[in-house]
Amino acid sequence: MKISIGAKPFVYPAPAWVIGTYDAFGTPNAATIAWGGISCSSPPCVSISLRKATYSYTNIMEKEAFTVNIPSEEYVKHMDYCGMTSGKDENKFETTGLTPVKSDLVYAPYIQEFPIILECKLIHSFEIGLHTQFIGEIMDIRAEESVLNEKGVPDIEKVRPVIFGPEIRNYYGVGKVLGKAFSIGKEMK
Amino acid sequence: MKISIGAKPFVYPAPAWVIGTYDAFGTPNAATIAWGGISCSSPPCVSISLRKATYSYTNIMEKEAFTVNIPSEEYVKHMDYCGMTSGKDENKFETTGLTPVKSDLVYAPYIQEFPIILECKLIHSFEIGLHTQFIGEIMDIRAEESVLNEKGVPDIEKVRPVIFGPEIRNYYGVGKVLGKAFSIGKEMK
Numbered sequence: 003m004k005i006s007i008g009a010k011p012f013v014y015p016a017p018a019w020v021i022g023t024y025d026a027f028g029t030p031n032a033a034t035i036a037w038g039g040i041s042c043s044s045p046p047c048v049s050i051s052l053r054k055a056t057y058s059y060t061n062i063m064e065k066e067a068f069t070v071n072i073p074s075e076e077y078v079k080h081m082d083y084c085g086m087t088s089g090k091d092e093n094k095f096e097t098t099g100l101t102p103v104k105s106d107l108v109y110a111p112y113i114q115e116f117p118i119i120l121e122c123k124l125i126h127s128f129e130i131g132l133h134t135q136f137i138g139e140i141m142d143i144r145a146e147e148s149v150l151n152e153k154g155v156p157d158i159e160k161v162r163p164v165i166f167g168p169e170i171r172n173y174y175g176v177g178k179v180l181g182k183a184f185s186i187g188k189e190m191k
Numbered sequence: 192m193k194i195s196i197g198a199k200p201f202v203y204p205a206p207a208w209v210i211g212t213y214d215a216f217g218t219p220n221a222a223t224i225a226w227g228g229i230s231c232s233s234p235p236c237v238s239i240s241l242r243k244a245t246y247s248y249t250n251i252m253e254k255e256a257f258t259v260n261i262p263s264e265e266y267v268k269h270m271d272y273c274g275m276t277s278g279k280d281e282n283k284f285e286t287t288g289l290t291p292v293k294s295d296l297v298y299a300p301y302i303q304e305f306p307i308i309l310e311c312k313l314i315h316s317f318e319i320g321l322h323t324q325f326i327g328e329i330m331d332i333r334a335e336e337s338v339l340n341e342k343g344v345p346d347i348e349k350v351r352p353v354i355f356g357p358e359i360r361n362y363y364g365v366g367k368v369l370g371k372a373f374s375i376g377k378e379m380k
Contacts, residue, residue, distance in 0.1 A: 004308070004333040007343065011235040012332055014261055014307065014345070014352035015204050015365065016228065039205065039228030040357070041240045042319035046200040049238055049324065051230045072203055078369045082376030098379050118203065119193070128315065130231035130326060135238065137319060143201055144193040151359070154196065156203070158356045158363065163203035165354065165365060167347045168229070170340070171372045174347065176204065176354060177364035180267045183355060186362075187271030190287050 011037070011168065018164040018173060020084050021050060022069035022102065022111045022119075023061035030102035030111035032071070032094045033058040034085030036166040037133060046140040048120060051133035057089035062136055066124040067108035070138075071116040075162040075175050080115075082173070107141045117146045117161050200226070200357065207353040207362060209273050210239060211258035211291065211300045211308075212250035219291035219300035221260070221283045222247040223274030225355040226322060235329040237309060240322035246278035251325055255313040256297035259327070260305040264351040267362050269304075296330045306335045306350050 016036040023031050038050035048070055052059045062068050073081040080098045087094060095102045095111075102111035105121045112119040122138030149160040158176055165174040180186075205225045212220050227239035237259055241248045251257050262270040269287045276283060284291050284300075291300035294310045301308040311327030338349040347365055354363040369375075 003336055004303075005336055005339075007332050007334050007339070007345070009235050009329050009331050011229045011232045011237075011329070012345070013206065013208075013229055013237060013259065013309065014347055014350055015206055015354050017202065017204055019202075037229045037231070039238070040200045040202055040226045041238065041324045042226070042322040043200040044321040045319075046198050047319055047322075048200075048202060049228070049230065070202065075369055079375050079378055082370065082372060082374070083379040084376070086373060086376045114193075120202065126317065126319070128317065128326075130234075130236055130315070132233040133231040133236075135230045135326070137317075137324070140198050140200070142198050143196050145196050147192055147194055150194075150196070155358045156196070156201070158203055158359055158361070161203055164369060165204050166372060169344045170347055172347070173369040173372055173375075175366035175369055177366035180264055180353060180362040180364055181271065183271060183360045183362055184275060185271070186268050187273070187275045189268055190272040 016166040016168050018081055018166040020071040020081055020113060021058050022071055022113060023058050024065055024109060025061050029093060030095050031057050031061060031089035032084045034081055041137055047137050048122060048140055049135055049137050051135045053133055062124055065109045067110040068122050068138055069105060069110045069112040070120040071113040072118040072163050073116050075164060077115060078164055078173055117149045118156055119144050205355040205357050207270055207355040209260040209270055209302060210247050211260055211302060212247050213254055213298060214250050218282055219284050220246050220250060220278035221273045223270055230326055236326050237311060237329055238324055238326050240324045242322055251313055254298045256299040257311050257327055258294060258299045258301040259309040260302040261307040261352050262305050264364055266304060267353055306338045307345055308333050
């Protein structure tokens, strides 16, 4: 039986990504988010949401660029830390030891140690309420060669991305393969 | 070393959800999506993206409502099927045997068999390119009592949601706990 658990910002799965931006002084910032997802296939776009009070909000509004950095499991603590403090108070790259690399395509830093990064140009923002949603066009994706499979596709089992569980407030790894997309459904016919 | 893999709609993890809508005749439709995520905490909102050519696009534009249905692993084939055909051609509830239940809060059906469903009222749409993004305010969430933990929070290990891997085109389960959010990062200090 289904029971109401109330209106809240909740879904499974949610991602755990770190957003890279530069501030007005060119200082890199790294901010962890879970509110976001791909929003268009052509042009390829990703949407992320931030509160107005955050340092990243101001940086994206000013620079119209950001990176989405996908951590591997081994960087889960670094990633969590980047969601606990503000770039207004400290340079989180210095605290965590993560390495900012300036993107060649957009005015934003990416995180050297993370296996996959998306370089995004802001194309639209919309103030929803507490959060403002930013739509970024993905100008390019850079991946560590070591996480690519023989077809040049990032192998999720090598990337080992992190899943966030809202409400239950835990991070999880990716589990076992359940089946091939656009294929296993054929058995329903 | 990082190498460019091109500009494409790619992130890890992506969700695998089924969108519930009614058409002009009151026929329920179920459409699988992977482009979406929570977009605001207050009011709680979820964003999903659909192509203009889809049946769900027209239904949401007309009814200004939809549900987000989170499948458990056991319904991965049903979920995959709902992404392979169009509601223009068939009633996917009939083909899959899934049960549509009319939401009391919004004019959209939810899927009885799935453990968690979000009832959403359309508050904004934005045409990005191939996809249009819909922002839905989450009016309520309904969960099977059997997936709640002792605090009334959906336990992700009981829900067993599905993760979609774009490009690698597989579905995955949720894996092991990596740590407590807003907590394990403290070790970085």
